[in-house]
Amino acid sequence: MLRQHGHALQGFLENSWCFNATLERMNNHFSMLLSRLSWTRRLLVLLTALTLICIIPIGDALKGNRSITSHEMMILGHFHNAPDLLLAISTVIGRVFSIAGTALIVSVFLFYLIWTEHGWVQPVRGAIIAVTPMMVTLVVKLVVNRNRPGTPLGSLASDPSFPSGHVTASTSCEALLFLILQVRRVRKPPRRHRCFLRLATVVILTLIPVLTAVSRLILGVHYSSDVVASLILNALLAASLGVISQHWTMETS
Secondary structure, eight states: OHHHHHHHHHHHHHHHHHHHHHHHHHHHHHHHHHHHSOHHHHHHHHHHHHHHHHHHHHHHHHHTOHHHHHHHHHHHHHHHTOOHHHHHHHHHHHHHTSHHHHHHHHHHHHHHHHHHSSSSHHHHHHHHHHHHHHHHHHHHHHHHOOOOOSSTTOOOTTSOOSSOHHHHHHHHHHHHHHHHHHHHHHHSOOOGGGHHHHHHHHHHHHHHHHHHHHHHHHHTOSOHHHHHHHHHHHHHHHHHHHHHHHHHHHHHO
16 A cells, blocks of 8 residues: 555656646746847737736626726616617627637638648647637636626626627637738738738728727627726737747747
8 A cells, every 4th residue: 555655656746747847848948939039029928928917816806896897887878878770780790709700700711821821830820829819718707707797688697708708709810810911911022002001901900809899888798897808918918929929930940
């Protein structure tokens, strides 16, 4: 019996040592990668890490604060009287960035990268940039478990409210489309007369998550803090993943 416990303890220590060694190697690699980035990109990654650390405590604080909840319900009251046209548009946006709609959009974009790119580097980058924010949002939703606002359209008891999954989905799709535009620009630099068109495209793409956030308030299915937190968190996360994956691609190519 003692010998069995001794072997079990030895195995546990060996596994713990291997796990700690792996963590140390990952930490060293991340530190080296961070040190090679420009100070602006380094600041972006550090700000993203800080947001990831704080997002769950912020959600818990919002969940338990009745005063903030009451104030946010007043904000939703102003959106409740939106015209029928805006309500219809918001409903369409909700269906576009539902689970099925987002899966279809991401699949089409990834298939485009696979079809146009020689190799798997850019498709893998795209998958990481698109899927990671949605996975992080799912984890935060389950941990915080904030109830939906008490509105006729907001009674979705089975789905936690914080942060907004639809805003996350729109941000992921936007980030993936930005990656496609970046890859195309590297392969075929745009002509001068198309700079205005490119700028307009960037502005429109940037507005998509914002419009999605507003649509969730019009439908009354999220608090304002849900959509704002989702916008900030996932914009930072997608940008940092794009920067890190781009630097990693340049080093390995």
